[in-house]
Amino acid sequence: MRLLFITSNRLGDAVLSTSVLRHYVETYPGIKVTVACGPVAAPIFEAVPGLERIIEMPKQKRGGHWWKLWKSVAFRWWDIIVDLRGSATAYVLPGWKRVVLKGNDDSVHRVEQLARLIGVDPAPEPFVWIGPEHERRAAKILPTDERPLLVVGPSANWIGKTWRPERFAETIARLRAVGGALEDAHVLLVGAPNEREASEPVIASIPENRRTEIFGSEHLLTVMACLRRADLYVGNDSGLMHMAAASGNPTIGLFGPSRDEHYRPYAKWGRAVRTDWSYDKIIENRSSPLSKEILMDTLPVDKVVSAAETLLRDYRIEEKHHG
Template identity: 70%
Template sequence: MRLLFITSNRLGDAVLSTSVLRHYVETYPGIKVTVACGPVAAPIFESVPGLERLIEMPKQKRGGHWWKLWKSVAFRWWDIIVDLRGSATAYVLPGWKRVVLKGNDDSVHRVEQLARLIGVDRPLNPKIWLDPIHVKRAQEILSSFAGRPLLVVGPTANWGGKMWPIDRFQDLVGRLTSLAGPLPDAYVLLVGAPSEIEKAQELISSIADDRRTVVFGTEHLLTVQACLEKADLYIGNDSGLMHMAAASGSPTVGLFGPSRPENYAPYGKKTAYVCTDRNYDQILADGVDWKSQKSLMTDLSVDKVFEFSCKFLK
């Protein structure tokens, strides 16, 4: 049995889509899987059980990436074709069963919508599969914290509007890791995309070298995932890394303002979120310049996040 799984360019959406992939992998043991997705998200699929092929789809002019995909998969019979990007590709490929996402339903969480799409009553949690190489590398990275609690922080995002001010992350980390905090003397792992490290520099510099490790695109995403599985707490903005943390099973708190937690809250066993005092609709009603990198999270206080985190960890 063969599955063609077409999923997102975006890391966060790709992580959420692994709930669907997990369903097929676990329902049909031994299924052969081909995944097609954007280059940023591709690494999280490298250890999928039964993976035959991983096809990266960088965007090309006039939809050239779809033509390239068709040429690479059109001469094989597919038992199941899942297209979560709503293209026409699934309908012009030889196959038996086709599942196509035709649009987002903002009334439910994305994971719940995807479960309905494939006819599952109870959604599976997203899952990122690991291999021994990346687990070993994560152990090497984290070896210096010697049994202390591990706090992982995702202080950046792909858009400045979704970023909680860095100085507030600095204050929060200090409180969480103080001797009176819920993670006393914790080691801090700071994670983000390679293009975002300058935005986090103030926070990075505020933590002593022997108390933190910085991974902004310098390690494979599966290595990052293996590190996330060791976290006592992940806290960060709405981002792909937040969804990776939720998929790891570690306690995860997402910070939300100009995005909908109803659709994109971290989804997993130990997940929660904190919102700005204004909700998404109120923020939009006040007017948003989508080209601006100015934070729209300034009415989320450190006190609110700290108190919520303490309760969450109890």
């Protein structure tokens, strides 16, 4: 049985789409999988069970990337074709079952919309598979002692949804303080290569022997392996936030000029903490649609720290109960 899985260019949407891929992999053991996606998202699929091929689809003029994809897959029979980009491709390929996402349903979270598309209830949570080599690398990067691990994503692909560095620094300091929820935690800072400079004030606020940083310097599945070791993730709305939620560990996503009802961390221990202003109010009050201003200033540090403390407390109570 073969599955062609066409998914997003963007990391965050690709991570959310793993909820669908997980359903097919778990429902049809041994299924052979081909994934077509953008280059940024491609690494997260490298350890998918039954993976035959990843086809990277960098955008080309006049839809050339779709023509390239068609040539790559048109001469094979597909038992299932899933197209989450709503193209016509699924209808012009030889196959048995076709599942095509034709647009967003703004009444539900994106994961719940995907679950409805494939007729599954409750919605499967996103899941990112990793290999033993990524586990080994994570073990080498991170400390081997018993200190808690706090992972922080202080950047994003748009400055508007980026919380100010000094607020991240204060939040980290309060969580790590004596008597804090993650006393003396080691801090892993993560982001894209081009986001490190903006994150410098956060990095500098943490003692050198209490921090590790990964800004594009490691494979995304190594980052995933590190996230699975985390006690808590705190970060802006980003692909890394969705990866953290998919780890199953406590995850706090910070929201302002993006809709948490559609993109909150979709996991049992995922929580969205949004600005005191609504999405609509933020958008109405920005200086212009092209502005390069931070739009997260109505999110106070106290709100984030309190949410983190509550989440960790609830998580630990349940862990103790089941442990």
